[in-house]
Amino acid sequence: MSNKIEFVKREQLKEKPDPKNLGFGQHFTDYMLSYDYDKDKGWHDLKIVPYGPIEISPAAQGIHYGQSVFEGLKAYKHGDDIVLFRPDQNFKRINNSLERINMPKIDEEELLEGLKQLVDVERDWVPEGEGQSLYIRPVVFATEGTLGVHASHNYKLLIILSPSGSYYGGGSLSPTKIYVEDEYVRAVRGGTGFAKTAGNYAASLLAQTQANKEGWDQVLWLDGVERKYVEEVGSMNIFFVINGKLVTPKLDGSILPGITRKSIIELAKKLGYEVEERHVAIDELIELHDKGELEEVFGAGTAAVISPVGKLKYEDREITINNFETGETTQKLYDHYVGIQSGKIEDPNGWRVVVPKY
């Protein structure tokens, strides 16, 4: 397993971007991991190759029929070490996603080993500023170049790396404004909502764009059956602090099982919070707000980690949460979580995985 994988060297390394203007997913490192699948050979040709354009058939099924899933995780710089955050969880989830849209599973251990070797090669690309990280994007897509609608016989897996800035531009947490979507639906039980498939994101863009135009940062999705229960925010899961208790929608097939979500639940329990995973109706939230019991709301996802919600708009109601300020619980969970990620706080659960020097 820890044999070194094939490494195709590039002739010239790229110039690194200005660490003050990294943004998110704008810059890519010198190398990427590449892995191919075909029906007869299975997964083969795992190698590290120069980052650059790939050739695909104009009939590639990943383009035409959307067989494509991805993951997102981060690497951080801790002194001389490069640390991954719970990478096993991402490779576990990618297999669930692959299965849902009829794609071949990967060997989680093997891919994690490949990722470590890739990140080792690119350790100089991991930014070290406050809140900065190396964003890691595994993606698997169908490459068979024929038009019959069936599970593709060929796939490509890539892992690309992007040094990324702090979500909050290095400043403190700032509350976002969320539009509760009552027209469009992201997912429904029986569909692909729990899987990180390309199509789920395409389906979400129009609502997101319309909300942005009206001054809202993100949309909060309601369930597709009753249009009543809150599910998740654009790129995050959602949490509520209700009478001191942490409440989040339970996973029942249409919600993405976020790794940040899972980690926040585990962390909050350790910190002594009561945590409830259950159905949460939007009307209940408005009522709780009116009674003064909806104390805080925040989103949780890999990109922002934790993002306080300051306003919610649903139909003709607009409610302000905690005076549009970051709440105490939100801040506390953020500080602990980022503390563990950045190595400033002890990591009793072994969430941090140090990348070996090969």
Added chain:
Amino acid sequence: MSNKIEFVKREQLKEKPDPKNLGFGQHFTDYMLSYDYDKDKGWHDLKIVPYGPIEISPAAQGIHYGQSVFEGLKAYKHGDDIVLFRPDQNFKRINNSLERINMPKIDEEELLEGLKQLVDVERDWVPEGEGQSLYIRPVVFATEGTLGVHASHNYKLLIILSPSGSYYGGGSLSPTKIYVEDEYVRAVRGGTGFAKTAGNYAASLLAQTQANKEGWDQVLWLDGVERKYVEEVGSMNIFFVINGKLVTPKLDGSILPGITRKSIIELAKKLGYEVEERHVAIDELIELHDKGELEEVFGAGTAAVISPVGKLKYEDREITINNFETGETTQKLYDHYVGIQSGKIEDPNGWRVVVPKY
């Protein structure tokens, strides 16, 4: 509009495939239409180029976030003429699909003109055997190579052409066996079901594969809310003959508005049939069958045109339709429809569009 578009010649033409073994979507012609979009320039660089691999960024948003829509239509050989079948309908629908997933619309007239010029160049590729055609596949996908989740700023449109065999291998219509899917859901109102997006197809594959394993040809989808009303079959819309009347599920957002569906409805009315578009519950169908009133069932789509259904399985019931034989109405509609497509029957509605010789 009828200016000739740029034509990039290839050095060597390909060998044409054996017309007896065309299959579907396996072979591609010498050229394809290519069109690029960027946020500042809009759609630009419409040209005919050699068919072959394209280069994309490993971060192309079409791959990661599924912004991809497509169309399917056919060209037929009528003596010396090449004829397209209702191509205006496809370009109208592609704009509805593009809009739903936040992609820039195309100029329908301009694209139709481009398609005609492409097909003119490739007229030798249109097969002339019974039931054979040149399958035409327009596809538009996001090419921006960055990872922020937003509507892409760059897109590529391609039209590729594939000479394809008869769906029925040249023989007569043969009934299919359909599994009524009660676990997985294809689409829900508020989602993307009415749009021809890549993600809808990815979402359908697992159910299709499982049904195939158990000896069923296709799945019939139920609505995502009540899991009660029939929606569409894998790659076709569905029709029922009930007491001599033609009945098909009405379009309300989660069903693809098939062009064959629309044409069959128009044709059936001309032939004197009463046609009803309404919600059709699966339980109602079983009851009608048990009373002897469900006379025929068939699917309608571009690939098969019309495909009789001989068996339906729902939960623990298996019902046989019309003794597993092609019904009279099914056959009559098929003969008329294919007669118009192939030029053997008059075309009073102007569905046939002759490709000019440029």
